[in-house]
Amino acid sequence: xxxxxxxxxxxxxxxxxxxxxxxxxxxxTPSAVSQRxxxxxxxxxxxxxxxxxPCRATEKGxxxxxxxxxxxxxxxxxxxxxxxxxxxxxxxxxxxxxxxxNADSLGTWFLPALAEFAGGNDPLLDIAVDDQDHTxxxxxxxxxxxxxxxxxxxxxxxRSLPLGALRYAATASPGFVARYFSDGVTPEAIGRAPALxxxxxxxLQANWLRAVFGExxxxxxxxxxxxxxxxxxxxxxxxxxxxxxxxxxxxxxSGRLVELVPGAYLDTPLFWQVSRLxxxxxxxxxRAIREVARRELVQAxxx
Numbered sequence: 001x002x003x004x005x006x007x008x009x010x011x012x013x014x015x016x017x018x019x020x021x022x023x024x025x026x027x028x029t030p031s032a033v034s035q036r037x038x039x040x041x042x043x044x045x046x047x048x049x050x051x052x053x054p055c056r057a058t059e060k061g062x063x064x065x066x067x068x069x070x071x072x073x074x075x076x077x078x079x080x081x082x083x084x085x086x087x088x089x090x091x092x093x094x095x096x097x098x099x100x101x102n103a104d105s106l107g108t109w110f111l112p113a114l115a116e117f118a119g120g121n122d123p124l125l126d127i128a129v130d131d132q133d134h135t136x137x138x139x140x141x142x143x144x145x146x147x148x149x150x151x152x153x154x155x156x157x158x159r160s161l162p163l164g165a166l167r168y169a170a171t172a173s174p175g176f177v178a179r180y181f182s183d184g185v186t187p188e189a190i191g192r193a194p195a196l197x198x199x200x201x202x203x204l205q206a207n208w209l210r211a212v213f214g215e216x217x218x219x220x221x222x223x224x225x226x227x228x229x230x231x232x233x234x235x236x237x238x239x240x241x242x243x244x245x246x247x248x249x250x251x252x253x254s255g256r257l258v259e260l261v262p263g264a265y266l267d268t269p270l271f272w273q274v275s276r277l278x279x280x281x282x283x284x285x286x287r288a289i290r291e292v293a294r295r296e297l298v299q300a301x302x303x
Contacts, residue, residue, distance in 0.1 A: 104132075107228060107244070
């Protein structure tokens with residue numbers, strides 16, 4: 001028999017980052033939380049929480065927390081039908097759904113989908129951000145229940161649903177183009193012009209160059225892990241870079257930015273992968289995400 005008060009204590013410590021905040025959330029004393037977690041660790045025979053600022057789950061602790069996410073979803077559904085039981089549930093807290101997405105989706109179409117979901121549903125959201133080629137790893141490791149990813153191949157135990165494609169344009173300021181591309185956008189000019197790269201996982205600029213020139217081109221780069229920062233940096237003449245078309249419509253129309261190769265877009269297909277165990281109870285979230293994606297993403301690229 002699983003000790004659910006102890007599991008709730010563990011999940012609350014990991015979610016809030018400390019034993020004290022977990023105690024306030026559960027309306028018990030910090031010593032009670034500590035005792036429950038310690039007894040659970042003794043029963044499992046391993047450390048479940050790395051004590052620190054903040055406290056973090058170990059690998060086995062994270063799996064138990066994911067189990068409590070599932071239990072919380074089931075309880076929410078049950079209490080909606082039997083509200084009298086909710087009053088008797090010890091230490092009940094609102095469910096927090098861990099999901100992952102890429103930064104450019106978060107900066108363009110994803111937040112409206114989450115707001116649409118949150119407006120009519122009780123669960124809270126814990127959003128992790130990673131490169132779209134790597135968010136599927138969060139699912140594989142059991143750290144999230146669902147993710148926006150560029151991989152259409154279902155992660156084991158997950159459903160994969162196509163969303164559409166996020167369209168990118170290679171842009172730079174007119175002054176930058178005049179400085180580096182006065183004789184045209186050629187491989188030689190690209191090799192001298194500094195680009196902008198989000199992080200070491202970011203392959204967007206390389207993918208665009210391969211699509212346009214049919215080859216890998218080594219080029220200098222600045223590093224900037226910010227979707228909006230990319231737009232501002234390009235407008236200020238710091239570099240050229242790939243930006244979501246949705247974010248650069250105004251700078252392009254006003255002339256603050258220009259396309260390096262007009263019409264040479266890079267469409268990145270996106271998929272919503274969701275744990276099969278939680279898919280039914282996450283249906284309202286899935287529905288909101290698919291509806292907004294249908295409006296905001298390029299659908300022709302998915303055909």
